Amino acid sequence: MSKKIGFIGLGNMGAPMAANLAKAGHSVTGYDVAGTTAEGVTAASNLESAVAGMDVVITMLPNGSILRQVAAEVLPLMERGSLFMDCSTVDVESAKNTSQAAEDAGILAIDAPVSGGIGGASGGTLTFMAGGSAEAFAIAKPLFDIMGQKAVHCGDAGAGQAAKICNNMILGVTMIATCEAFALADKLGLDRQKMFDVVSTSSGYSWSMNAYCPAPGVGPVSPADNGYAPGFAAELMLKDLGLSQQAAEMANADTPMGELARAIYAQFVEEEDGHGRDFSAMLPRFEKRTRG
8 A cells, every 4th residue: 555655864765765665666764864856756845744754764863962952852743653764874773762752652663774885776686684572574574575675673662773783893893804805906016806706606705706796807896897886885884884883882792893894994084095985895995005
């Protein structure tokens, strides 16, 4: 059945997600502070007109602080029994706080960060990691099926963010290792294609190597083949690695590789030329570096 959906945050990810919902026949009203719009989506001039009377409100926002601010404004405007779905990547505490605020207002809530990048948002092939009640997930599932190819109900409130943070900590660490290995192979005189042929079918297999190879002209087409224009920007990886270490501190978990990856991406983004480049641009970084 067609639903009335309010979509807040029409950036690089939110706009195509909202457009896919509209294309599938839902009535979508969108709002973004920057005034951006999306195909097939009715533009709202303020938050109130984006959420009033909606069956579902979806947010795609930059961080937990903004999520809390937006939730504080929109939850009182939403109808009891409606669904608040946050698809941002934020800290676990903000996700739990927002879910509790929704529950207190008689509104269902689900935290559902995504994996798949801008291409996945445009193509409707995202993966959703969802945290919330079974009832909330059941309502959200048909919408997940439009915007993505897979949705996993990870547990209660905050579990979606926990899954996303752990996943991207692995991704950040493995991308650094993959880029280091290519740079080492170069210095040892090993052909990159031969390197890929071996590692992609051996124990070094990983998503960073096989699906998103950081070496131009090797493996499937990736941002490396487009001058490292971001599919997933290095500064976003830095944000996610920061969230992983914030969560690790809260949980008293020892994550030395995650912390080292965060430090390396911080140097790359804040002190070198990583800002605005894909996170796989670690390869040209390591190409130029020596042990000294």
